[in-house]
Amino acid sequence: MCGFVCLWNIGDESLAEKMVSKIAHRGPDAVEVVRGQGAPVVMAHCRLSIIGPEDGRQPIWDKGDLLVANGEIYNHADLRAILGESAFETESDSESILHLFRSGELRWIARLDGMFAFVLATKTRIIAARDPLGIKPLYMARIGGGLAFASELKAFDGIEVEAVEAIGPGMLYDSRDGLRQWYRTPHGAAEEEPGLDVEAVAGELRLVLDEAVAKWMLADVEVGSFLSGGLDSSIIAALAARLAPYRLKTFAVGTEGSADLAAAREVAAHIGSDHYEEVFTARDVARVLPHVIYHLESADVDLVRSAVPTHFAARLAARHVKAVLTGEGADELFAGYTYHHGYADHPHELAQELTRSLNAMHNINLQRVDRVTMAESLEARTPFLDRDLIDFAQSIPATLKMRRTDPEARESTGPTTEKWILRKAVADLLPESLVWRKKAQFDEGSGTVAALEEALMIVSGADAPLDRAAEAALYERLLREAFETPERILAAAGTWESEERVSAE
Incomplete structure (x- = not known):
């Protein structure tokens, strides 16, 4: 569990440090700020150690790709067995995201089982995604010609950005292909079938x-x-x-x-x-x-x-x-x-x-x-x-x-x-x-x-x-x-509303 900030095509480490400091409560065990080598990205991460406490620090850097993730991947042991344990450098469950992406499967993200939000950067792409129901948060905003991602709205407070938007539940943003919905909640069943046990x-x-x-x-x-x-x-x-x-x-x-x-x-x-x-x-x-x-x-x-x-x-x-x-x-x-x-x-x-x-x-x-x-x-x-x-x-x-x-x-x-x-x-x-x-x-x-x-x-x-x-x-x-900048916070806030049925009788 943690919080993170990611800047794409915005080479400003001091900005990343300022933003992650506002969400440092999400991860008091370690704070890291890393600039991509060959990739136009700066990532900042604050960590609460839950899985792989000894070697699970983030951002995770491997072969030019950089990853920050928040949450837990509960099937990471199964993914390691499928993807090959030799590919992994750490015991962190988050590392399975990186290797699953590299597997080349078209719907690789659907293999992840858990609660998560992450941003993954290669030399030419930035990918950000969120778990099926949005248990873990993820926000995105444009700064000039670049993109900024963060775990909480307060990371953007007082910073000159265009409108901050939440990446929705079950959504994946890819700078190459745009936004797509990778998960849809199944519709609920209504009435019992005859003979239901x-x-x-x-x-x-x-x-x-x-x-x-x-x-x-x-x-x-x-x-x-x-x-x-x-x-x-x-x-x-x-x-x-x-x-x-x-x-x-x-x-x-x-x-x-x-x-x-x-x-x-x-x-x-x-x-x-x-x-x-x-x-x-x-x-x-x-x-x-x-x-x-x-x-x-x-x-x-x-x-x-x-x-x-x-x-x-x-x-x-x-x-x-x-x-x-x-x-x-x-x-x-x-x-x-x-x-x-x-x-x-x-x-x-x-x-x-x-x-x-x-x-x-x-x-x-x-x-x-x-x-x-x-x-x-x-x-x-x-x-x-x-x-x-x-x-x-x-x-x-x-x-x-x-x-x-x-x-x-x-x-x-x-x-x-x-x-x-x-x-x-x-x-x-x-x-x-x-x-x-x-x-x-x-x-x-x-x-x-x-x-x-x-x-x-x-x-x-x-x-x-x-x-x-x-x-x-x-x-x-x-x-x-x-x-x-409270208007930015108020504009994004949710409101609990029920669609109470109005009786026709």
């Missing part, structure tokens, strides 16, 4: 989940797990506790007496993890709010609200581990949000909405998780967004995700249960009371909503709680104060 579907889902967690725990350092006490993080932590060759460390945060802290303790005791928790107050929230907004690179109300507990969880975890697993992605895959209940009798619309929300994660929840954890030099991993798990989950009918739990109830009556097939798949893994517990938003269960209301009064000096418009205005003011 639901038990078999749940059983297979469990196997795919097991494999995903095992894959995303790959590291040369210890990996911990966020544990809010909700279903998603509890599933990941429970599976990780079974797979880890050490006693898993879990991390929970909340206000005094919050539901999340109590639920997390129950889960930690059940799975036998080494559990850590931290209580925060409204004054703590007021103190960290400018820091959170600066690193989040967004003033969106919903993102800020959810980023606050993520910050405290990341700060706590970073004291003990370098990487953590999170439950991000389960709601989008298995219909976990409150508004999804409105689709209970409209499975085709639900399948479309889940696919849409998966494709929108990159600049909302995934941006929050990446920026806020990396601000604390912590790598966050999202096993629910494993490529094989996405493929399988999208093949599961929407009717098994949002399901009417009373088989005798007529259409449009009776209770509905979100993430039903996921709950069924893990029924033996966790206490029944948790498996079928109704979802609470992270900012609600952790007590952040009440603490934030008081914190906003402290920051603004108001005598009464702020309404949503005033809250949004305060976040935007804090963001503007944090950046030299």
